[in-house]
Amino acid sequence: MPQSTVNRPWLWFACYQLGWHLLLPVVLLRLWWRGRKDPGYRQAIAERFGFSQGIQPGAIWVHAVSVGETRAAQPLIEAYLQEGKSIVLTCMTPNGRRTGAAIFADAIAQGRLQQVYLPYDLCWSVERFLKAAKPTLGLFMETEAWPTIVFRAAEINLPVYLINARLSERSARRVARFGNAGRSLFQAFAGILAQTELDAGRYRALGVKHCEVVGNLKFDVVLDPVLVKQGLAWHAHLEKNHRLMVCAASTREGEEAIILEAWQAVLQMHAEESVSASGSASTAQPLLCIVPRHPERFTEVAELFRAYGLMVLRRSEINLDAVDLQNTIDLKTAVVLGDSMGEMPLYYSASDLVVMGGSLLPFGGQNLIEACAAGCPVLLGEHTFNFQQASQDAIDYGAAMRVGNNGSLATTLAGTIIRILQDQQQRKAMREAALRYAAHYQGATTRIMAALKGRTT
The missing domain is CATH 3.40.50.2000 (Glycogen Phosphorylase B;)
Known part of the structure; x- marks a missing residue:
């Protein structure tokens, strides 16, 4: 991958990493607190730090943050499974994980799909996950753009795409406030496959060169x-x-x-x-x-x-x-x-x-x-x-x-x-x-x- 596509804003990134480390105790307390009503938040915490036990390397990596994104990714994941590909599916919430477990129960039982939590966006947890999973392709659903993951993937020539991508006018303004740091993040994706021309136009305004409109996966979801x-x-x-x-x-x-x-x-x-x-x-x-x-x-x-x-x-x-x-x-x-x-x-x-x-x-x-x-x-x-x-x-x-x-x-x-x-x-x-x-x-x-x-x- 050309070096020009990996423009990591180092000063901003160092401050970002420092903030993550300072907030870790709060993050863990929040997990424990939310676990009062949903015990899933207190399970598999090690995965959130990149310790993914028994993960099979070489799969296509799909990240869907929660329930809606997991359901939207279903037709694409099923299409790859039909081609004989293996999938590692990451999420952020227990409900997202449960949804994936229900939808892809057969593929999980056959060992063709694995579920783990996305590691927190810390250099060392991301590095541990990438070394264990060794994905061949990364597909992030809709709005998920984590700086550490995206920049590191670009540096190791792992193609990571933002798919079914959407960017509201409000979100575009927020990204623009970060200046070069915000623009660099989206430019570091191998490509962005947007839902609509409106979304694509906002990404292009951030300097994204590889952006095309492919439509919305949610239209392809077949009702049970x-x-x-x-x-x-x-x-x-x-x-x-x-x-x-x-x-x-x-x-x-x-x-x-x-x-x-x-x-x-x-x-x-x-x-x-x-x-x-x-x-x-x-x-x-x-x-x-x-x-x-x-x-x-x-x-x-x-x-x-x-x-x-x-x-x-x-x-x-x-x-x-x-x-x-x-x-x-x-x-x-x-x-x-x-x-x-x-x-x-x-x-x-x-x-x-x-x-x-x-x-x-x-x-x-x-x-x-x-x-x-x-x-x-x-x-x-x-x-x-x-x-x-x-x-x-x-x-x-x-x-x-x-x-x-x-x-x-x-x-x-x-x-x-x-x-x-x-x-x-x-x-x-x-x-x-x-x-x-x-x-x-x-x-x-x-x-x-x-x-x-x-x-x-």
């Missing part, structure tokens, strides 16, 4: 057919009882309070309209399914809704294999809490409308592609900067709608939900548009593999 079948059966049960379900997906802290206020208004408006239409509140009320993004918040969110007198049923209490769900999900249930991991296709397939979490408050949004692939219309808040192009494309297709913050967000959201639930033709049109949108943008896996062909060491 078992979960889809269960979801459709659930939807059929609700339909039989004349109920519509709204899924608030991947919600973040602070958003559940907005959704709670909106849902109370939805139930109130529904009750008033039912009385007005029939003289009595006989029409079955809609059902809310809320799925917090972080499992450690399941109980907290359930208690929030119960505190306002709403009957909450947890997914773990529902037997979807039952012949008749009536005894489990009765008409008094106002909220189902999605307290499970990896079941979003189930929730989407059972729903008539999705409110996408992460977009109501400035978190940047969450992945709406899976909901569209299930044929579910999507409502988005104003904050979708992490999925800018995908969100706009879905809106342009008619698969999604943005809810503006005109006065009270909860009131506006409630009004939009009621309007769509009442308009069967609009739901049908949005559902068909969602399926067209999801199908149109497939193919990133093939394009990425073509771009990387022959790029291993």
Whole structure:
């Protein structure tokens, strides 16, 4: 690799390493603290320092920080496995590791895929990992750019690519504030394979020369057919009882309070309209399914809704294999809490409308592609900067709608939900548009593999 591509800013890098070492006690305490709710944080800690026992050298190295990135990498990893390649899959979170273990159980059992935690970005832990793994190619998902790893890989001629890459305008401004250090980091990648032209343009503005647009791997993810079948059966049960379900997906802290206020208004408006239409509140009320993004918040969110007198049923209490769900999900249930991991296709397939979490408050949004692939219309808040192009494309297709913050967000959201639930033709049109949108943008896996062909060491 030409030396010009390895422009390590040494003064900045020395300060970065010093900061890492000074913060190590805090990092370890944080692991131990988070382990109170999730014991996975207290397991395999040695791997975080490069001590990866029994790792088989010579594999393709894929790094997916957590759950979403691991699922997005699935079609690419499976394509490499079908070619007979071995994979070492790194992540940062226990939930990411569990997701990988579930998705790639067969490959793990056959010894074709190994999972370890990504080493902390310290010179000595990174060096130990690289010497043990000896990967032939590194593929980092979406936004993962760790200076020590990226610079060291360039120096030893290990091609490391940032794939399915995205860079929001806000993140680009943050990188620019680091000046040459920030630009050098992205220039040190062997190449960047971006999701959209918007993302590619921001990388090129940082001086990245080897950047091309390949699309978004999330469009290639195939929904689990078992979960889809269960979801459709659930939807059929609700339909039989004349109920519509709204899924608030991947919600973040602070958003559940907005959704709670909106849902109370939805139930109130529904009750008033039912009385007005029939003289009595006989029409079955809609059902809310809320799925917090972080499992450690399941109980907290359930208690929030119960505190306002709403009957909450947890997914773990529902037997979807039952012949008749009536005894489990009765008409008094106002909220189902999605307290499970990896079941979003189930929730989407059972729903008539999705409110996408992460977009109501400035978190940047969450992945709406899976909901569209299930044929579910999507409502988005104003904050979708992490999925800018995908969100706009879905809106342009008619698969999604943005809810503006005109006065009270909860009131506006409630009004939009009621309007769509009442308009069967609009739901049908949005559902068909969602399926067209999801199908149109497939193919990133093939394009990425073509771009990387022959790029291993």
